[in-house]
Amino acid sequence: MFDWKQEKFGDIFQKNNDKNNKLEFGENLTISIAQMKYNPQGNGASTNSLKNYKVLRIGDVAFEGHTNKEFQFGRFVVNDLGNGIMSPRFAALRPIDEIAIYFWKYYLHNERSMNNILVRSTKAGTMMNELVYSDLFKEKLAVPEKSEQVKIGNLFSKLDSTITLHEEKLAKLKQLKQGFLQKMFADESGKPVIRFKGFNDDWEQRKLGEIMNVGSVKRIHQSDWKNEGVRFLRARDIVALSKNEEPADLLYIDDSKYYEYSKVSGKVQKGDLLVTGVGSIGVPMLIESNEPIYFKDGNIIWFKNNNSLDGDFFYYSFTSSNIQNFIRKSSGTGTVGTYTIDNGKKTPILIPREKDEQQKIGLFFQQFDSLITLYKC
Incomplete structure (x- = not known):
C-alpha cells in the first residue's frame, strides 16, 4: 500500500x-x-x-x-x-x-x-x-492512489446502504407497532380487533382513580438538589428516557431526605407508572425495580399500581390512542397544557378481565420494543 x-x-x-x-x-x-x-x-x-x-x-x-x-x-x-x-x-x-x-x-x-x-x-x-x-x-x-480511493469509497458506500436498510426496517417496525397498539387494545366495542387465542370476554372500562391511588409526592426544593444520592426525576428526564436519551444534567437528593419524605408520600414501587403532567404531557415511565427514586411534584403524576394491573400492559395502555386522546382533550386548550392528578384519576382504561391476557399483551409489546432497540443499535 x-x-x-x-x-x-x-x-x-x-x-x-x-x-x-x-x-x-x-x-x-x-x-x-x-x-x-x-x-x-x-x-x-x-x-x-x-x-x-x-x-x-x-x-x-x-x-x-x-x-x-x-x-x-x-x-x-x-x-x-x-x-x-x-x-x-x-x-x-x-x-x-x-x-x-x-x-x-x-x-x-x-x-x-x-x-x-x-x-x-x-x-x-x-x-x-x-x-x-x-x-x-x-x-x-x-x-x-486511485485504486485505494475506489476501495475506500466502496466501503463507505456499502456501509451507508446497510444503514439505510436498517433505518427502513426500523421505520416499518415502528409503523407495525402503532398498528398493533390500535388493534390489540379494546375500543368502544369492548373488544380488541386482534387477540391471543383463548380469550373472548369483553374488556371492562374503568377509571384509573377507581382501581389505584393517583397522586404526587412531598415537594423537594431546588436547594435540596444534589450531584449524588437518590435519583430525582423531572418531566424532561422522563421525556428523554422515552427517547432512549440520557439527560445531560442528572439530579439527585440526599438519602436522608428521601427516607424522610417517603415516610409522608410513600415509596415508588415496581410496576408503578410516572406520567409527565407538563411540557410533553402524557409520556409514561414504567418503574421496573424497587430501587429508590423520587420526582418533582406537580410535573409528574404518580399512578400507584400496587399490582392492580400488569405493569407492561399498564405502560403500553398509556401509549395507546385511547388514553392519549383523553389526555389531549382534558389537558386544556391554552398555550401550556397540563395533565393533572384529577384528570389522572378520571383517565379511562379498558382492561381484560383475565390478568393472563394483560401479561401476554404486555410481554408482546415489550419484545417488540426490544426488537426496535436492536435495530437502533
Missing part, C-alpha cells in the same frame, strides 16, 4: 462555470444541494432564469455555505445523483480528470478533513459563507 501524497486542490478540481444557457435541463432536474436529491417542482424559477442555473454533472462538487454545529464554515457536496442543475448562488467545482466519486463524496464531506482548508478558503457572505476559488486551489490535501 502506497503512502498518501500531498496534492493541490487546483490540480484535482477546477471552477465549474457550466451554465444551463441552452436549457439542456428543465426545472424537474433541479438538484437540492442540502439533500442531494432532485426537486421535480424546481425552485420556482422562470424558464429564462433557468438559463443562469449552473449545470452540475455527475462527479461535480457543490459548496453549500450555510454553517451549523456540524459544519462550521460550510461543506462540500459531491454529486453522485446524476446530471442536473442547481441555483447559481452555490459555488461549484468540476474534476479535471475522472475521479473515484464515492471516495471524494465522503472525503470532502468530512469536517475533520476540510475544516482548516475552509477556514483559509472561505469568506463571510450576506447569507452564507462564500468559497474563494483562488485560495482553495492553493490548498493541499493528502490523497491515496
Whole structure:
C-alpha cells in the first residue's frame, strides 16, 4: 500500500462555470444541494432564469455555505445523483480528470478533513459563507492512489446502504407497532380487533382513580438538589428516557431526605407508572425495580399500581390512542397544557378481565420494543 501524497486542490478540481444557457435541463432536474436529491417542482424559477442555473454533472462538487454545529464554515457536496442543475448562488467545482466519486463524496464531506482548508478558503457572505476559488486551489490535501480511493469509497458506500436498510426496517417496525397498539387494545366495542387465542370476554372500562391511588409526592426544593444520592426525576428526564436519551444534567437528593419524605408520600414501587403532567404531557415511565427514586411534584403524576394491573400492559395502555386522546382533550386548550392528578384519576382504561391476557399483551409489546432497540443499535 502506497503512502498518501500531498496534492493541490487546483490540480484535482477546477471552477465549474457550466451554465444551463441552452436549457439542456428543465426545472424537474433541479438538484437540492442540502439533500442531494432532485426537486421535480424546481425552485420556482422562470424558464429564462433557468438559463443562469449552473449545470452540475455527475462527479461535480457543490459548496453549500450555510454553517451549523456540524459544519462550521460550510461543506462540500459531491454529486453522485446524476446530471442536473442547481441555483447559481452555490459555488461549484468540476474534476479535471475522472475521479473515484464515492471516495471524494465522503472525503470532502468530512469536517475533520476540510475544516482548516475552509477556514483559509472561505469568506463571510450576506447569507452564507462564500468559497474563494483562488485560495482553495492553493490548498493541499493528502490523497491515496486511485485504486485505494475506489476501495475506500466502496466501503463507505456499502456501509451507508446497510444503514439505510436498517433505518427502513426500523421505520416499518415502528409503523407495525402503532398498528398493533390500535388493534390489540379494546375500543368502544369492548373488544380488541386482534387477540391471543383463548380469550373472548369483553374488556371492562374503568377509571384509573377507581382501581389505584393517583397522586404526587412531598415537594423537594431546588436547594435540596444534589450531584449524588437518590435519583430525582423531572418531566424532561422522563421525556428523554422515552427517547432512549440520557439527560445531560442528572439530579439527585440526599438519602436522608428521601427516607424522610417517603415516610409522608410513600415509596415508588415496581410496576408503578410516572406520567409527565407538563411540557410533553402524557409520556409514561414504567418503574421496573424497587430501587429508590423520587420526582418533582406537580410535573409528574404518580399512578400507584400496587399490582392492580400488569405493569407492561399498564405502560403500553398509556401509549395507546385511547388514553392519549383523553389526555389531549382534558389537558386544556391554552398555550401550556397540563395533565393533572384529577384528570389522572378520571383517565379511562379498558382492561381484560383475565390478568393472563394483560401479561401476554404486555410481554408482546415489550419484545417488540426490544426488537426496535436492536435495530437502533
